[in-house]
Amino acid sequence: MQPQPQPQPESLLPPEDHRALMARLDLCHLQEEAPAMVFWHPRGFQLYRVLEDAARRLVVAGGYREVRTPQLVRRPVWEASGHWGSFAGAMFACGHGASEAALKPVSCPCHIQIVQRAAPSWRDLPLRLAEFGLVHRDEASGTLHGLMRLRQFTQDDGHVFCTDDQVRDELERFCRDLLAFYRRFGFDEVGLALSLRPPQRLGDDALWDRAERELSDVVAALGVPCEVQPGAGAIYGPKLELLLRDRAGRAWQCGTVQLDYVMPRRFDVRYVDRDGEKRHVAMIHRALFGSLERFLGLLLERHGAALPAWLAPEQVGLLPVADAHVPRAREVERELLARGLRCRVDADDTLARRIVRANHDGIPFVAVIGAREVASGTLALRHRDERWDAPGDEAIADLVRRCAPA
Numbered sequence: 001m002q003p004q005p006q007p008q009p010e011s012l013l014p015p016e017d018h019r020a021l022m023a024r025l026d027l028c029h030l031q032e033e034a035p036a037m038v039f040w041h042p043r044g045f046q047l048y049r050v051l052e053d054a055a056r057r058l059v060v061a062g063g064y065r066e067v068r069t070p071q072l073v074r075r076p077v078w079e080a081s082g083h084w085g086s087f088a089g090a091m092f093a094c095g096h097g098a099s100e101a102a103l104k105p106v107s108c109p110c111h112i113q114i115v116q117r118a119a120p121s122w123r124d125l126p127l128r129l130a131e132f133g134l135v136h137r138d139e140a141s142g143t144l145h146g147l148m149r150l151r152q153f154t155q156d157d158g159h160v161f162c163t164d165d166q167v168r169d170e171l172e173r174f175c176r177d178l179l180a181f182y183r184r185f186g187f188d189e190v191g192l193a194l195s196l197r198p199p200q201r202l203g204d205d206a207l208w209d210r211a212e213r214e215l216s217d218v219v220a221a222l223g224v225p226c227e228v229q230p231g232a233g234a235i236y237g238p239k240l241e242l243l244l245r246d247r248a249g250r251a252w253q254c255g256t257v258q259l260d261y262v263m264p265r266r267f268d269v270r271y272v273d274r275d276g277e278k279r280h281v282a283m284i285h286r287a288l289f290g291s292l293e294r295f296l297g298l299l300l301e302r303h304g305a306a307l308p309a310w311l312a313p314e315q316v317g318l319l320p321v322a323d324a325h326v327p328r329a330r331e332v333e334r335e336l337l338a339r340g341l342r343c344r345v346d347a348d349d350t351l352a353r354r355i356v357r358a359n360h361d362g363i364p365f366v367a368v369i370g371a372r373e374v375a376s377g378t379l380a381l382r383h384r385d386e387r388w389d390a391p392g393d394e395a396i397a398d399l400v401r402r403c404a405p406a
């Protein structure tokens, strides 16, 4: 039997709600057969890729190396990490006996497997690994909310394995980069929360004292207001969280940095120090987006359909006035694509309707190409209320500049 199309609840939502925008902009959808897991449409996945690429540029510049680790990992790893004990209800588990396994809810223990095999010396540290990791968490259905809380999402997880002396620099550098990263997306108002040891935790109090002191010192050095949340830390260490608000004023946790002296001891991850002694590494967990999907949802609620040009799934709409002008539109399209811009040629329907459609789809730049533009080699450009003509080469250079990543 074919699945029946579901009613469209998006039509009942306020237009600025990200769930309404997901549908209106044809970005992605959710359906009951895969609850709280996203079906990305071409335009939505383009936007997803733009976010991923922006994070990847920062990750590479920060000296990280990208890895990919398995989705399904057997129980002993989750027992060693403590997840099987404290997080089991939220993991999708399968199999029995020796083959009992779970879909990963985080990538941390998998990165630890890589570092253990690398058997680093002090010269190799800090060792920085990053992954755009697809993770699964069996969240209660009442807490699910569009892209903000899903059961399958991309956690841009990364870990720094370093010596105790390197912790402070690594934490501070990551936090400064993170705040600058958020400003590029138009998030100037970012909340900071410092979450301290929870009642149920791993590791002894001396390690927690040290980790909380390090993270508190970093917050003080940043000079940014920060709310302290006693009892809200991760099971293995304190965490500093970046919070963004949606349209309704609800705060959502996005980027995070967490200091962990516990996991390296549970997995016995050591490096060989200058004196030949084997010492435990310190581990920093960090994420820029936290959940890429959640960040994308907040971005939609922040900007609506009018995303900044560098983020728009399609940056330039090329509108030939008549069929005779299509070849010139295709030529401009090829030049724009070769320069790394995202564009589409729309030749179907009246010009007025196509202009409305481009606005509706949030395409920031539109170039109308008619007989005059073909004859003169110019482009007639529009950007919101702005209109101007320019010679072809000049117009293309201008578009490249105005659509460049922030």
Ligand SMILES: [Zn+2]
Binding pocket: 106, 107, 108, 157, 158, 159, 285, 286
């Ligand atoms: Zn981690």
